[in-house]
Amino acid sequence: MREPAQLINRYRWYEIVGIYCGIAVFLTFVLAPFVEGFLVSLKPLSQLFSSPYRFIPENGSFEAYRTMWESVPGFARYIFNSFFISTIVTTVVLCMVVPAAYAFARFEFKGRGTLLAAFLAVNMFSGAVLLIPLFRLMRTLGVLNTYFAMIVPGVAFLIPSAIWLLRTYMMRIPRELDEAAYVDGASHFYTLRRVILPIAMPGITVVAITTFIGSYAQQFIFALTFNAKSEYMPLPVGLFAYFGRQEVVWNELMAASFVGIAPAMIVIFFLQRYLVSGLTAGAVKQ
Amino acid sequence: MGQLKLDKIQKFYGDFEVLKSIGLEVKNGEFVVFVGPSGCGKSTLLRMIAGLDSTSTGDILIDGVRVNDKPPVQRGIAMVFQSYALYPHMTVFENIAFPLRVERLPEETIREKVEAVAKILQLDKRLHQKPGMLSGGQRQRVAIGRAIVREPKIFLFDEPLSNLDAALRADMRIELSKLHQDLKATMIYVTHDQVEAMTMADRIVVLNAGEIAQVGAPLELYHKPQNLFVAGFIGNPKMNFMPVTCTATDEHGVTVSYAGQSVTLPVAARPDLVGQTLTLGIRPEHLSLGSGDLTVTVTPSVIERLGVNTVAYAALPSGENYCALLPGSAPVRVGAPMQTGIRATDCHLFDGKGQAFERRVDWQTLDRPAVTAA
Ligand SMILES: Nc1ncnc2c1ncn2[C@@H]1O[C@H](COP(=O)(O)OP(=O)(O)O)[C@@H](O)[C@H]1O
Ligand SMILES: [Mg+2]
Numbered sequence: 001m002r003e004p005a006q007l008i009n010r011y012r013w014y015e016i017v018g019i020y021c022g023i024a025v026f027l028t029f030v031l032a033p034f035v036e037g038f039l040v041s042l043k044p045l046s047q048l049f050s051s052p053y054r055f056i057p058e059n060g061s062f063e064a065y066r067t068m069w070e071s072v073p074g075f076a077r078y079i080f081n082s083f084f085i086s087t088i089v090t091t092v093v094l095c096m097v098v099p100a101a102y103a104f105a106r107f108e109f110k111g112r113g114t115l116l117a118a119f120l121a122v123n124m125f126s127g128a129v130l131l132i133p134l135f136r137l138m139r140t141l142g143v144l145n146t147y148f149a150m151i152v153p154g155v156a157f158l159i160p161s162a163i164w165l166l167r168t169y170m171m172r173i174p175r176e177l178d179e180a181a182y183v184d185g186a187s188h189f190y191t192l193r194r195v196i197l198p199i200a201m202p203g204i205t206v207v208a209i210t211t212f213i214g215s216y217a218q219q220f221i222f223a224l225t226f227n228a229k230s231e232y233m234p235l236p237v238g239l240f241a242y243f244g245r246q247e248v249v250w251n252e253l254m255a256a257s258f259v260g261i262a263p264a265m266i267v268i269f270f271l272q273r274y275l276v277s278g279l280t281a282g283a284v285k286q
Numbered sequence: 287m288g289q290l291k292l293d294k295i296q297k298f299y300g301d302f303e304v305l306k307s308i309g310l311e312v313k314n315g316e317f318v319v320f321v322g323p324s325g326c327g328k329s330t331l332l333r334m335i336a337g338l339d340s341t342s343t344g345d346i347l348i349d350g351v352r353v354n355d356k357p358p359v360q361r362g363i364a365m366v367f368q369s370y371a372l373y374p375h376m377t378v379f380e381n382i383a384f385p386l387r388v389e390r391l392p393e394e395t396i397r398e399k400v401e402a403v404a405k406i407l408q409l410d411k412r413l414h415q416k417p418g419m420l421s422g423g424q425r426q427r428v429a430i431g432r433a434i435v436r437e438p439k440i441f442l443f444d445e446p447l448s449n450l451d452a453a454l455r456a457d458m459r460i461e462l463s464k465l466h467q468d469l470k471a472t473m474i475y476v477t478h479d480q481v482e483a484m485t486m487a488d489r490i491v492v493l494n495a496g497e498i499a500q501v502g503a504p505l506e507l508y509h510k511p512q513n514l515f516v517a518g519f520i521g522n523p524k525m526n527f528m529p530v531t532c533t534a535t536d537e538h539g540v541t542v543s544y545a546g547q548s549v550t551l552p553v554a555a556r557p558d559l560v561g562q563t564l565t566l567g568i569r570p571e572h573l574s575l576g577s578g579d580l581t582v583t584v585t586p587s588v589i590e591r592l593g594v595n596t597v598a599y600a601a602l603p604s605g606e607n608y609c610a611l612l613p614g615s616a617p618v619r620v621g622a623p624m625q626t627g628i629r630a631t632d633c634h635l636f637d638g639k640g641q642a643f644e645r646r647v648d649w650q651t652l653d654r655p656a657v658t659a660a
Pocket of ligand 2: 328329330445
């Protein structure tokens with residue numbers, strides 16, 4: 001049964017219509033490309049350039065999902081690379097950011113404010129601006145054309161925002177919990193592990209998801225610049241393989257895109273289980 | 287053993303002196319309550335005893351050992367926070383077991399100890415629930431359980447009951463007093479609520495703006511407040527103060543005049559008082575209808591009838607509030623003049639600086655029933 005809406009949540013019919021119209025407009029812009037992309041992946045290539053253009057495919061099939069593996073044989077490898085790089089990046093970022101965020105949230109130390117401000121400043125440069133210096137650095141270190149070249153810059157550029165995100169979350173955990181643990185003899189690491197980590201789980205999950213997605217997104221530019229070996233290429237670069245000499249195999253390209261994001265979607269689906277809110281209920285008086 | 291000594295403790299936050307040279311000794315097994323208005327530095331003092339804040343100057347000694355630089359566990363203290371500070375993701379059992387797990391005690395010992403504590407606090411049926419499912423009183427008991435389980439020498443409580451409703455607070459007061467009798471441990475209890483202080487303390491430490499205003503047994507503070515602050519802080523409704531002029535002093539006391547009446551108060555006199563303006567203090571519950579050694583007629587503006595007694599609020603011509611607590615349903619009306627009588631032996635007298643003249647009464651004889659019963 002539906003609960004009667006609270007007074008403050010009660011709207012007039014035209015307000016509700018307005019709200020839904022607004023939602024519809026934005027959803028259209030967000031979702032239409034996905035729908036269109038999916039429909040394209042179902043069409044035979046010949047139909048794509050028919051005029052008048054038809055959105056609904058005639059005799060559509062999942063054929064492209066089969067042929068895509070044949071026309072670009074390394075595609076599975078690209079998916080794996082992307083997944084692998086993002087997983088490593090996320091793991092490394094979490095390992096570094098969790099203790100760092102705890103320190104930034106709890107301890108007073110010299111240069112704390114400056115460091116935090118510096119992190120924000122770094123975020124204002126996208127990796128792209130720094131590509132040339134980074135390239136020279138990598139070349140000097142001799143790590144071009146390795147996974148390492150794509151992972152390390154990825155980690156470096158994702159850490160600042162992750163620290164900010166998690167620090168804000170941890171500051172909402174009452175300080176008395178740390179103090180109580182300290183009074184009971186727990187060390188900082190014990191407190192972090194037994195008390196803060198479990199409570200901060202939703203925050204950590206958000207950081208994990210944004211880092212994973214961020215890493216997926218930024219691979220393209222790092223891979224293009226720092227990597228020339230096709231066996232290390234991640235998904236976004238791999239998709240270029242469907243851009244043939246004469247024509248773009250649009251239906252396979254779309255199919256490949258959907259298949260390519262699938263692993264990331266699955267990871268996020270599992271992570272979001274930890275996104276439960278209200279974990280601190282009962283910790284301190286509200 | 288749990289003996290505590292504070293030696294000239296000072297605390298600065300920047301230039302702001304929060305605590306001004308606090309000196310205090312607490313005996314083993316004593317229940318001492320720090321009471322004072324909000325912001326007077328009670329929590330700061332308690333946190334320094336706990337080892338959560340450092341002192342600016344001064345020493346803290348527990349059982350004769352200087353503990354300034356020791357972490358809380360090594361001081362042998364346990365603390366209960368105002369906000370409970372329970373770990374929300376752990377069950378009641380794990381919350382209570384936390385200090386034991388830190389100590390890495392064997393599982394068997396942990397189970398025994400936690401179950402024993404849970405029994406004392408009537409939490410045995412709740413051990414597998416999370417704090418979020420408990421009521422305020424139960425949460426507070428879990429927090430207390432976590433303190434008890436370590437068997438500390440000294441318990442520190444920071445306003446543990448202030449988040450509970452009035453009825454529960456009264457119950458928990460009684461439980462805490464019982465707990466103190468059972469454990470026989472030293473307890474230091476911070477509150478801004480004078481009822482908690484009066485009912486539970488062996489000794490009360492009244493703090494005012496970072497200084498100790500007075501230390502004493504609850505009834506001692508009630509009968510012999512050493513200054514205006516303690517006189518006004520202890521007792522509800524608040525003590526009435528009226529300006530009087532000293533006319534004479536002798537071995538029987540100080541004679542003062544108020545509105546043309548003269549009365550001799552049995553307090554220890556000091557030289558050179560004649561002509562000075564002093565403050566006479568009289569508790570609302572010591573006023574009676576009709577005339578007395580000193581008679582004051584006022585017109586009540588508000589009357590509260592509580593059944594067991596009647597509270598009449600009025601103002602003196604000089605502007606001070608004047609309140610009378612009369613037994614039962616008293617024959618007083620708003621707007622109608624009320625004549626109140628004051629007995630000289632009930633009066634308190636304070637000098638211009640707010641320091642009391644010592645009353646020539648033995649508070650233990652004033653409250654003979656309480657003392658002989660004890
Ligand atoms: N960390 C701090 N920094 C600066 N001032 C503080 C700090 N903690 C407490 N104070 C100040 O010290 C005074 C006493 O605080 P506190 O001990 O919490 O008072 P109480 O517990 O008696 O209400 C207050 O005026 C408060 O503003
Ligand atoms: Mg306080």
